[in-house]
Amino acid sequence: MSKINLLSEDLINKIAAGEVIERPASVVKELMENSLDAGATQINIEIKDSGKELIKVSDNGEGMDEEDTKNSILRHATSKIKNSDDLFAIHTLGFRGEALASIAAVSQLSITTKQKDKIEGFNIAIEGGEIISSGVIGAEQGTIIEVNNLFFNTPARKKFLKTDPIELRHIIDVVTRYTLINPTVSFKLLHEKYLLLNSPAVKDLQTNISTIYGTSLAKELMEINYVDEKITITGYIAKPYQARNDKNQQFIYINNRWVRNEDISEAVYDAYHSLLFVNKHPIFVLNLEIDAQQIDVNVHPNKSEVKIEQKKEVQEAVFKAVKETLEKNNLIPTLDLEFEQQQTFIPTNKNESNHKNTLNKQKTKYNFERSAQTIFSLNEIKEQEERITDQLDEEAYYTPEEEVYHSEQEQDNELSGNVKLPALKILGQIHKTFFVAETEGGIVFIDQHVVQERVLYERFMQQYLNNNIAVQHLLQGEIIELSAVEKAALLENQEKLQELGFNLEHFGENTFILKTIPTIFGRTQPKNLLFDVLTSLVKEKNKLEQIQEEIITRMACRASVKAGDTMTIPEIQKLLEELKQTKLPYTCPHGRSILIKLNVDELEKKFKRK
Numbered sequence: 001m002s003k004i005n006l007l008s009e010d011l012i013n014k015i016a017a018g019e020v021i022e023r024p025a026s027v028v029k030e031l032m033e034n035s036l037d038a039g040a041t042q043i044n045i046e047i048k049d050s051g052k053e054l055i056k057v058s059d060n061g062e063g064m065d066e067e068d069t070k071n072s073i074l075r076h077a078t079s080k081i082k083n084s085d086d087l088f089a090i091h092t093l094g095f096r097g098e099a100l101a102s103i104a105a106v107s108q109l110s111i112t113t114k115q116k117d118k119i120e121g122f123n124i125a126i127e128g129g130e131i132i133s134s135g136v137i138g139a140e141q142g143t144i145i146e147v148n149n150l151f152f153n154t155p156a157r158k159k160f161l162k163t164d165p166i167e168l169r170h171i172i173d174v175v176t177r178y179t180l181i182n183p184t185v186s187f188k189l190l191h192e193k194y195l196l197l198n199s200p201a202v203k204d205l206q207t208n209i210s211t212i213y214g215t216s217l218a219k220e221l222m223e224i225n226y227v228d229e230k231i232t233i234t235g236y237i238a239k240p241y242q243a244r245n246d247k248n249q250q251f252i253y254i255n256n257r258w259v260r261n262e263d264i265s266e267a268v269y270d271a272y273h274s275l276l277f278v279n280k281h282p283i284f285v286l287n288l289e290i291d292a293q294q295i296d297v298n299v300h301p302n303k304s305e306v307k308i309e310q311k312k313e314v315q316e317a318v319f320k321a322v323k324e325t326l327e328k329n330n331l332i333p334t335l336d337l338e339f340e341q342q343q344t345f346i347p348t349n350k351n352e353s354n355h356k357n358t359l360n361k362q363k364t365k366y367n368f369e370r371s372a373q374t375i376f377s378l379n380e381i382k383e384q385e386e387r388i389t390d391q392l393d394e395e396a397y398y399t400p401e402e403e404v405y406h407s408e409q410e411q412d413n414e415l416s417g418n419v420k421l422p423a424l425k426i427l428g429q430i431h432k433t434f435f436v437a438e439t440e441g442g443i444v445f446i447d448q449h450v451v452q453e454r455v456l457y458e459r460f461m462q463q464y465l466n467n468n469i470a471v472q473h474l475l476q477g478e479i480i481e482l483s484a485v486e487k488a489a490l491l492e493n494q495e496k497l498q499e500l501g502f503n504l505e506h507f508g509e510n511t512f513i514l515k516t517i518p519t520i521f522g523r524t525q526p527k528n529l530l531f532d533v534l535t536s537l538v539k540e541k542n543k544l545e546q547i548q549e550e551i552i553t554r555m556a557c558r559a560s561v562k563a564g565d566t567m568t569i570p571e572i573q574k575l576l577e578e579l580k581q582t583k584l585p586y587t588c589p590h591g592r593s594i595l596i597k598l599n600v601d602e603l604e605k606k607f608k609r610k
């Protein structure tokens with residue numbers, strides 16, 4: 001007996017729908033994309049019961065005529081591409097013609113739409129893919145799509161939905177993604193009776209980030225503007241000290257489409273590299289404009305993955321764009337004594353008067369789901385209380401009439417400023433741990449150990465990358481005895497060790513003579529330095545090339561002045577001059593801050609002078 005069945009159209013549609021419409025947020029995403037493709041400048045999203053009861057998206061876009069409305073819910077029905085050539089040059093967010101058909105298959109759907117030049121609009125109601133009513137109706141220009149009782153006829157799918165707050169969170173994420181990259185479009189997201197997001201049309205991305213995430217983040221952002229023959233990268237990145245414990249504020253777009261892309265993300269992390277503390281994640285919003293023919297969006301039904309033909313080049317461009325921006329900006333964190341709790345969950349909107357209320361009410365709803373995140377926020381609060389935030393007025397250092405510090409340069413304790421480090425008047429050392437210096441608008445605290453770590457790290461890296469490590473010959477050579485494991489690690493990596501400046505001769509059995517060490521780390525006991533390297537090699541069970549950076553960082557740490565070492569002003573002066581020469585004078589190679597600024601403003605506030 002034959003065993004193959006031909007599936008019914010209804011079942012085929014439900015299977016296909018499963019790929020596109022995974023959860024309520026997928027519906028929101030597809031409908032928003034359609035509104036944006038229709039040229040809407042105003043998109044309102046209304047949700048009930050985290051999208052399970054109702055998802056209603058209204059736009060003022062171009063609308064559809066009667067025939068198109070009926071066709072729009074058929075599978076593979078699209079106005080956006082015609083032939084296979086179009087498929088490889090996609091300029092719209094949609095193109096597969098699957099979304100409305102998929103939504104129609106698993107919900108009770110209603111579409112009301114009117115084109116600009118028409119007097120009347122048109123409405124259809126669909127249930128489980130079948131049109132149950134249609135007719136002329138009075139309507140405003142644009143399209144209103146109502147999705148009721150999602151998954152009413154696919155109970156299995158419904159069962160797999162997460163708790164309400166999680167589904168709602170997904171919806172907020174999706175709406176935020178498209179809201180961010182479309183500043184000139186106005187968006188509203190209403191859940192039950194709460195307005196969760198209200199983002200009016202504004203002129204540019206920075207203003208938009210500011211309405212969504214608040215001014216304290218937005219005003220510290222650094223602009224990215226990178227152009228070469230193949231790619232244009234625009235957007236904003238935040239300063240390293242604003243990095244977060246999660247990745248919720250990382251957005252990558254390709255040709256205005258939000259995408260998930262590890263390669264690009266990796267390039268951003270590489271560019272921040274030693275500026276980030278462990279487990280900290282940078283904030284970025286990047287839009288890559290790439291020739292539509294160089295990318296393939298048709299990888300997955302949800303269109304959030306994109307294949308890039310020249311991946312390597314794109315990665316390099318992103319790396320360069322971010323790195324250059326970091327290198328030309330002042331990245332010193334400022335201490336904020338009046339710590340303001342940062343809104344981390346729901347996008348904030350300062351324009352909305354009753355917004356705070358809304359947030360509070362919503363919060364009680366999310367709290368149980370958010371416990372993990374709340375812990376994050378508390379940590380963040382603690383960290384932030386300890387150091388940082390905004391208010392760094394970069395320009396203040398460069399206005400010509402403000403050259404107080406520059407004019408007294410002859411004095412020993414003056415350090416002239418440059419783009420990255422402000423002019424500093426060194427006041428001294430405190431607790432044998434920190435330097436204190438006066439600077440334009442405030443005082444700066446500097447961690448002495450970390451300064452030297454950065455200096456040594458960069459110098460050594462420079463020499464290392466140029467294959468030009470300066471070595472110091474040990475007069476007598478130092479006898480080193482190794483365990484069998486250490487000996488094996490050493491023998492396996494002897495050549496590499498030589499490249500790092502360690503020359504060793506085998507003396508017999510497990511004994512070696514250390515002849516040279518890298519000059520830069522000369523302050524250290526040669527033996528200890530070598531053992532540091534060997535310990536890493538043994539512990540990591542790794543080849544040297546994979547951990548050389550870690551090793552260099554470690555050596556820099558060992559060779560640096562420690563907390564507890566007394567330093568004179570000329571010594572401090574010299575060290576800070578050296579810091580000034582580095583590319584990134586803000587953090588140690590592990591990402592710990594070197595300098596923290598306290599503004600006089602803040603002090604005045606604390607002393608109630610203001």
Ligand code: ADP
Pocket residue numbers: 030034035038059061062063064068072073077078079080093094095096097098099100101142143
């Ligand atoms: P796709 O977006 O891939 O073309 P959809 O199933 O999402 O497929 O939509 C089918 C078609 O319906 C679209 O190509 C478009 O012509 C029309 N359409 C859908 N939503 C809207 C809308 N909000 N405004 C105008 N036309 C729309």
Ligand code: MG
Pocket residue numbers: 030033034093094095097099100
């Ligand atoms: Mg679509």
